Amino acid sequence: MSVVGWLQAVVLFLVVLALTKPIGLFMAKVFQGERTWLSPVFVPVERFIYRISGVREDEEMPWNTYMFAVLAFSAVGFAWLYLLLRTQAWLPFNPQHLANVPPALAWNTAVSFTTNTNWQFYSGESTMSYLSQMAGLTWHNFVSAAAGIALAIALIRGIARTTVKTLGSFWVDLTRACLYILLPISIVACLVLVMQGVPQNFHAYQTVTSIEGVSQTITGGPMASQEAIKELGTNGGGFVNANSASPNENPTPFSDFIEMLLILLIGAGLTYTYGKMVKDTRQGWALFTAMSLLFFAGLVVVYWAEAAGNPLTHHLGVLGSNMEGKEVRFGAAASALWATITTATSCGAVNAMHDSFTAIGGLIPLINMQLGEIIFGGVGSGLYTKLVFVVLTVFIAGLMVGRTPEFLGKKIERREVTLAMLSILITPLLVLVPTAIAALIPAGLATLNNSGPHGFSEILYAFTSTNANNGSAFAGLGPNLFYNLTTGVNMLFGRFAEVIPIMALAGALAGKKAVPEGSGTFTTYSPVFVALLIGTIVIVGALTFLPADALGPIVEHLFSLQGKTF
Amino acid sequence: MLKHFSTSVRLTILTVVFFGLAYPFAMTGLAQAIFPNQANGSLVSASGKTIGSGIIGQLWTKPQYFHGRPSAAGKNGYDPTSTGGTNLGPTSKKLIASTKQAIAALRKDNPHAALPIPMDLVTSSASGIDPDITPEGAYYQAPRIASERGITTGSVNSIISAHVRGRTFGFLGEPRVNVLELNLALDRAVLVSATPAPRHR
Numbered sequence: 001m002s003v004v005g006w007l008q009a010v011v012l013f014l015v016v017l018a019l020t021k022p023i024g025l026f027m028a029k030v031f032q033g034e035r036t037w038l039s040p041v042f043v044p045v046e047r048f049i050y051r052i053s054g055v056r057e058d059e060e061m062p063w064n065t066y067m068f069a070v071l072a073f074s075a076v077g078f079a080w081l082y083l084l085l086r087t088q089a090w091l092p093f094n095p096q097h098l099a100n101v102p103p104a105l106a107w108n109t110a111v112s113f114t115t116n117t118n119w120q121f122y123s124g125e126s127t128m129s130y131l132s133q134m135a136g137l138t139w140h141n142f143v144s145a146a147a148g149i150a151l152a153i154a155l156i157r158g159i160a161r162t163t164v165k166t167l168g169s170f171w172v173d174l175t176r177a178c179l180y181i182l183l184p185i186s187i188v189a190c191l192v193l194v195m196q197g198v199p200q201n202f203h204a205y206q207t208v209t210s211i212e213g214v215s216q217t218i219t220g221g222p223m224a225s226q227e228a229i230k231e232l233g234t235n236g237g238g239f240v241n242a243n244s245a246s247p248n249e250n251p252t253p254f255s256d257f258i259e260m261l262l263i264l265l266i267g268a269g270l271t272y273t274y275g276k277m278v279k280d281t282r283q284g285w286a287l288f289t290a291m292s293l294l295f296f297a298g299l300v301v302v303y304w305a306e307a308a309g310n311p312l313t314h315h316l317g318v319l320g321s322n323m324e325g326k327e328v329r330f331g332a333a334a335s336a337l338w339a340t341i342t343t344a345t346s347c348g349a350v351n352a353m354h355d356s357f358t359a360i361g362g363l364i365p366l367i368n369m370q371l372g373e374i375i376f377g378g379v380g381s382g383l384y385t386k387l388v389f390v391v392l393t394v395f396i397a398g399l400m401v402g403r404t405p406e407f408l409g410k411k412i413e414r415r416e417v418t419l420a421m422l423s424i425l426i427t428p429l430l431v432l433v434p435t436a437i438a439a440l441i442p443a444g445l446a447t448l449n450n451s452g453p454h455g456f457s458e459i460l461y462a463f464t465s466t467n468a469n470n471g472s473a474f475a476g477l478g479p480n481l482f483y484n485l486t487t488g489v490n491m492l493f494g495r496f497a498e499v500i501p502i503m504a505l506a507g508a509l510a511g512k513k514a515v516p517e518g519s520g521t522f523t524t525y526s527p528v529f530v531a532l533l534i535g536t537i538v539i540v541g542a543l544t545f546l547p548a549d550a551l552g553p554i555v556e557h558l559f560s561l562q563g564k565t566f
Numbered sequence: 567m568l569k570h571f572s573t574s575v576r577l578t579i580l581t582v583v584f585f586g587l588a589y590p591f592a593m594t595g596l597a598q599a600i601f602p603n604q605a606n607g608s609l610v611s612a613s614g615k616t617i618g619s620g621i622i623g624q625l626w627t628k629p630q631y632f633h634g635r636p637s638a639a640g641k642n643g644y645d646p647t648s649t650g651g652t653n654l655g656p657t658s659k660k661l662i663a664s665t666k667q668a669i670a671a672l673r674k675d676n677p678h679a680a681l682p683i684p685m686d687l688v689t690s691s692a693s694g695i696d697p698d699i700t701p702e703g704a705y706y707q708a709p710r711i712a713s714e715r716g717i718t719t720g721s722v723n724s725i726i727s728a729h730v731r732g733r734t735f736g737f738l739g740e741p742r743v744n745v746l747e748l749n750l751a752l753d754r755a756v757l758v759s760a761t762p763a764p765r766h767r
Contacts, residue, residue: 007737053576054569069570076574080582125647139586171573178585190593191600197621200597200605205647208609208616210624211749212631218607218619219646224597225590242639242649245692247621251608253739310656313665313685320685324661325651328635328686328698331740335692353651353692356661454655476653556657565659 005333024272063507095204118237145233148380158506236348325356346378348471449476452566457552639694
């Protein structure tokens with residue numbers, strides 16, 4: 001580890017910290033329907049969209065209607081992408097004449113982008129036409145991110161409102177998230193990325209001959225516009241197979257910095273939005289603090305492991321940090337930082353191949369996802385998952401002191417705790433059971449790229465990542481029908497089975513009366529609460545996943561120290 | 567409930583037009599107007615012909631040129647239509663075998679190298695089209711280049727040091743040398759000094 005290596009992490013963190021309030025405040029204004037400096041531009045567009053879609057701006061939806069709207073919109077979006085991928089060969093903007101995507105892969109990909117996972121069982125540069133990349137994937141990057149933000153805002157309203165049944169309108173929240181937040185930042189970010197060297201064109205790939213006479217095909221396409229929203233919306237689906245490790249998507253250390261900032265920006269900002277909307281910004285900063293502490297705890301370990309390098313390579317007489325599956329311009333420090341960020345959020349874009357990380361370096365990304373991606377988190381999904389843990393923590397604290405737990409003036413009762421637990425318990429069920437099945441059947445083992453404990457890690461990582469809607473991979477694991485179907489189902493449940501109880505919780509909270517704060521009320525912004533919240537998250541995560549992690553990365557680490565190979 | 571589906575369909579059409587078509591088209595227009603070179607792939611020309619991209623690594627095998635890192639992209643490596651790494655884990659037998667092979671090949675190609683073997687030259691990159699090597703990776707190859715071109719190692723080293731890109735703003739990323747840029751500079755320098763490059767092998 002080096003001081004310079006840490007400096008980029010600290011500077012990035014300080015920039016995120018500085019932007020959290022302005023962006024959070026802006027989002028609070030947007031979702032409360034207040035005027036912002038972008039209103040003159042976007043209010044007419046917004047009205048136009050509502051008029052054509054038949055949406056009433058002042059409509060209010062109860063939780064189940066809100067949820068149904070999310071599901072209906074997701075179903076239509078899924079169908080659109082599936083159709084597009086199955087017919088791309090006959091549609092325009094396909095200069096490489098790429099074929100229609102086969103059914104199982106198209107299904108997996110449509111689920112993947114609808115659920116904001118962006119798990120990819122294909123190589124973009126040789127599978128997706130420019131039209132599929134734009135009207136299919138870039139579009140999904142916008143709306144699936146906006147749907148996540150909308151769900152988080154609905155939960156915040158549930159917490160902030162009293163004795164009402166409604167949580168706002170999904171259509172309005174979705175439209176505003178896209179127009180006021182995602183679009184303007186994407187435009188600016190896209191231009192910065194082009195300046196750094198990310199291509200943005202519609203050319204067919206060009207074949208050139210190098211000085212040595214070797215023929216090489218230079219890829220192109222509308223990459224920068226997709227790259228910007230891919231990071232900002234914590235989507236993570238690469239234009240090309242190597243994702244943000246490719247110099248096309250991420251050509252310089254500065255583009256790398258910008259992309260990491262984009263990944264964290266909205267997740268961090270939403271903590272402030274939350275504080276603002278519940279009229280107590282300390283609540284938001286408490287979440288921010290808990291997130292930051294968990295973030296740095298993970299980063300220390302990944303950076304240490306990757307900088308220390310692979311002992312098996314050192315035995316061959318080559319010393320230094322682990323550079324297998326890493327780019328020279330990023331090195332160990334920026335790769336470790338990115339890996340921590342992409343799994344702390346639900347992004348899943350990579351600037352290095354996690355499959356080739358050291359055992360411990362690969363363990364932390366796995367753990368980050370298993371904890372539920374609550375460290376800043378995916379846009380929206382990070383906050384709503386975190387708030388479920390807050391409810392659980394409040395309940396545990398209530399049990400400790402023998403008092404009915406309260407959260408922001410509302411009694412947390414049986415229904416709320418049941419719903420919170422339901423949403424938390426779905427995760428291990430959907431990760432561990434399919435992992436165990438895959439490890440036992442030939443179809444699950446057929447496409448592994450590594451054997452021994454690392455092969456098991458590939459399976460565990462795949463189901464963890466798809467369930468958490470992350471999308472990063474131990475990418476050696478190849479696609480087959482079994483994985484196309486199982487990871488697809490896992491992504492669907494990972495998104496929607498988790499969020500239905502959360503929306504029910506939002507509805508239950510919105511209907512509650514406010515009780516005045518008393519001397520025995522447990523404050524949910526104190527350092528004690530932050531510590532308790534971290535404890536709850538770590539204990540739930542560790543108890544659930546430690547045995548599985550021990551069979552993969554932990555045992556692999558011990559073998560690597562002994563010099564054993566597989 | 568049916569109303570939600572009709573709203574979904576209409577909103578889908580509208581947003582596909584806005585964010586899936588208008589946004590990338592508008593950005594392409596802007597990018598082509600403001601940064602045409604980068605937007606078109608940062609192509610590099612030499613003697614009137616396009617020979618590659620400044621941001622994409624290439625396969626180099628001739629001894630008088632600097633070589634890049636091992637690559638898992640495509641059959642022969644450095645294929646931008648097939649990007650990716652080896653995805654071999656730290657305890658993989660295959661990884662250790664291929665690292666051993668890379669070390670042996672490097673030693674064979676650089677019999678006069680005096681520096682320790684740099685990690686980047688024996689490990690595959692993440693993208694398979696990494697355009698850079700570390701400065702250590704370049705200095706390691708300098709004696710070979712010097713003997714192939716009949717110039718001193720010192721003059722090769724000075725070409726390298728002129729093309730090392732430091733960390734951005736002093737703290738972002740890692741120091742690196744772009745292999746294509748370095749090899750072009752090497753060809754130019756040899757032309758300028760007008761020394762006939764003796765080929766002995």
